[in-house]
Every structure is written in C-alpha cells, then in structure tokens.
Amino acid sequence: MISLHGKNFEPSIPHDTIQEKIAAVAERINRDFEGQTPLFLSVLNGAFMFTSDLMKNITLTCEVSFVKVASYEGTESTGTVKEMIGVQQDLKGRSVIVIEDIVDSGSTLATIFEILTREGVADIKVATLLFKPEAYQKSFPVDYVGIEIPNDFVVGFGLDYDGLGRNLKDIYSLA
Secondary structure (H helix, E strand, C coil): CEEECCEEEEEEECHHHHHHHHHHHHHHHHHHCCCCCCEEEEEECCCHHHHHHHHCCCCCCCEEEEEEEEEEECCEEEEEEEEEECCCCCCCCCEEEEEEEEECCCHHHHHHHHHHHHCCCCEEEEEEEEECCCCCCCCCCCCEEEEECCCCCEEECCECECCECCCCCCEEEEC
16 A cells, blocks of 8 residues: 555556556557558656557557646546647648547547647547546547556556656555
8 A cells, every 4th residue: 555645545456467458559559550650649747657668569660749738636637628738740641549548538538639630630549558438428439448447546657646656666546
C-alpha cells in the first residue's frame, strides 16, 4: 500500500503484466500498419511511460509527436478538456495512432478526434494502456486496449493523483 496526498492506494497491476500487455498491443499495431508510416500521437503527461515502452516494441518506420490536454482535478474528471499544446506536423492525409494512458469518459478523445478531423487526417486509431468500459461515454472506437479495468481511480506508470505517483512502476487503485 502507498499513500499520496493522504489517500491510500493498493497494488492493482504489476509491472510485468503491464509490459506483457504493451508488447501485445505493439504486436497488433505492427501487424495492422505493416508497410505504412503512421504518426503516433502521445497524450501527455500520463501516456509518457506507455509511449516509451510501446515505442520500444514498435518495428514500423514511424513518427512520434505529443499533445497535452487536461481534464482531471484530484480524483475526478472535470468534464472539460483544454488543448494545451497542439500538434506541430502537417497531418493532412496521415494515419494517426493516438496513444492514451487511460480512456475513461472519452472527453479527451473527443477533443483529440475533433482536432485531428479538422487537420484532415486519413485515419485515426486509439491505443490505450488502460480502458474503463463502464465509464466510457463516447462512440469513438478504442482500437488497441492493453488492460480493461473497473471504474476505479488508479495511479502509477505515468498516471498521477494531483502530480504524485507517475513514477511508480506498478499501477495502484484507490483503496
């Protein structure tokens, strides 16, 4: 058990399991995009660890870029997403794979899909380490899911609680 900002979190998903699931996601992406040069668009800050480990398993010729959006305060989604850092590349006609740390309500994805559609991308796919099907409120497909989890608040492996816990190698659930 760990404590962050006075809240207790218990171990939920060990590092070895995370790595196995990332390798499986990469294998599917490598197969699906064989012969193509996709752009991986990592959603900061949370997806940085997933992106790093995913890229180590990607054998495709590809590009990686980053976008920063935010919708959380404390342990609750605010429901409002702000675009903080935009995409710098020309995306017109590109195949884009959005890399998320976690997909819960889908509000962040909705904003990203809107931006990418406006930019004229050819194809949008979503790769997420964690997916909360019970919380998902959008219709966008989530194409590559590492691990489905219940609608619990989690930290670790890039995910934080008010700035703390991103550095943890395992994932923890709010006790």
